[in-house]
Structures are given as C-alpha cells and as structure tokens.
C-alpha cells in the first residue's frame with residue numbers, strides 16, 4: 001500500500017499534550033516523511049512535541065493559537081504557509097470538555113465552552129485552511145469526533161452535541177470540498193487515558209476496559225494509525241466518513 005506521505009506538510013491542532021492523540025498523530029506522520037506544524041494553546045508543550053518531530057529528521061514549528069478564535073486560526077494558517085509554502089494535511093484534534101454534570105446543572109458558560117472548543121474550533125480550523133487547499137486542488141482534513149457524538153454522552157451533553165455537530169459539519173463540507181481533490185473525514189476515538197481523562201467520572205478509566213470486546217483502552221497510537229491511513233493516498237476514495245477506533249464500543 002502506497003501512503004504517499006513523504007514530503008507532505010501537516011498541521012495538527014492540540015498536539016501539545018505529551019500523552020494525547022495529537023502528539024501521537026504528529027510523530028506518526030513525521031515517521032512517514034511529513035513536516036509537521038504543532039498547534040496548542042500551551043506553547044511550551046507544543047514546543048516539546050515539535051522538538052520530537054525534529055528529532056525524527058523532519059521540519060517542525062510550534063504555534064500557540066486558540067482554536068476558538070477564527071482570527072488566531074487564520075493567522076496560524078498564514079504563518080504556516082509563509083514558513084512551509086503549503087499545507088497538505090490539517091487535523092482538527094484540539095478538544096476539551098467541562099466536568100461531567102447533569103444537563104440541567106450545566107450553565108450557559110459550560111455549554112458555550114463545550115461548543116466553542118469542540119465544534120467552533122473544528123469550523124475555525126477548516127475555514128482557515130480550506131481556501132488554500134482548494135487553490136492547490138488537494139488536501140486532507142481529519143476531524144476528531146467522539147463516541148459521545150454518535151451514541152450520546154450522559155452528563156456530557158454539551159460535549160456530545162458539539163461532537164455530533166462535528167460529524168454533520170464534516171459530512172457536509174466533505175461533499176463541498178471533494179470536487180477540489182480534498183478529503184474530509186472524522187476519526188471517533190474510544191476512551192483513552194490522555195489528558196482528557198482528568199475530567200472522567202471516578203472509576204471509568206480503571207473499569208472501562210472490562211466492558212470492551214477488546215479488553216483494553218484505546219491508545220494514542222491507535223488513533224494515529226487511523227489518521228495516517230485517512231490522510232494517505234490509500235484513502236483517496238473515502239469522503240465524509242467516520243472511522244470509529246474504539247475497541248468494539250457500540251451504542
């Protein structure tokens with residue numbers, strides 16, 4: 001299978017977390033020959049991931065930008081284009097969730113946070129890079145959604161609504177972008193012990209594997225493998241799909 005990733009330029013949002021999906025995606029793409037731009041709101045952490053990409057012999061750059069700001073996303077895309085000349089791959093991975101609580105106890109601020117980071121962030125990232133990809137007549141966008149957006153998230157309704165929105169948004173924009181040679185798809189990860197797990201209900205991370213057909217949590221590398229496939233030449237006929245990587249979780 002030819003992946004065709006050598007020499008491509010990728011940008012990953014939220015790739016600062018040293019135990020998160022974004023870093024695993026960045027390093028896997030670097031191993032396949034991509035230069036990788038690392039975004040996060042935490043510049044120090046983004047710099048650590050960028051250093052690991054460079055240690056693999058690829059070019060990198062850390063950019064601090066908040067995905068909830070369309071201006072910051074547009075400025076980031078410009079900065080990346082100025083330095084690297086093109087962007088072939090953009091992964092909208094940054095995400096966060098307010099602490100779990102019943103829907104009726106969620107404040108407007110909780111709701112806005114969940115929607116802004118997880119849904120507006122994906123829209124802002126996609127809008128920042130899409131004009132460039134349309135003009136170069138090629139590109140791959142992967143949006144990280146969640147099982148919460150497919151089968152619901154009890155006590156995380158704002159997050160679930162945002163992640164469901166990511167799927168609807170991705171399917172629509174995928175159809176608009178495909179004629180320009182651009183593939184937009186989603187990956188839906190299972191439960192993983194990343195930085196994200198700090199808000200998980202007590203006992204979930206310890207007990208969840210027992211409920212899974214595969215008997216283990218999802219690992220960042222599982223998600224990275226799926227993203228590498230979706231952004232490769234091998235997946236050029238895959239448009240507007242959700243690849244669920246979750247050890248057999250079903251609704």
Ligand SMILES: NC(=O)c1ccc[n+]([C@@H]2O[C@H](COP(=O)([O-])OP(=O)(O)OC[C@H]3O[C@@H](n4cnc5c(N)ncnc54)[C@H](O)[C@@H]3O)[C@@H](O)[C@H]2O)c1
Nearest residue numbers: 014017020021041066067093094095146191192194195196
């Ligand atoms: N871990 C899981 O169980 C799980 C399951 C399904 C989906 N997801 C999704 O996977 C994605 C990656 O999360 P993770 O599990 O690696 O968690 P993580 O907390 O380890 O990493 C998330 C990263 O996003 C960054 N970030 C947060 N808000 C940001 C913003 N406004 N702008 C830029 N960066 C921001 C954080 O600083 C962090 O580095 C998220 O979209 C999350 O919703 C996670």
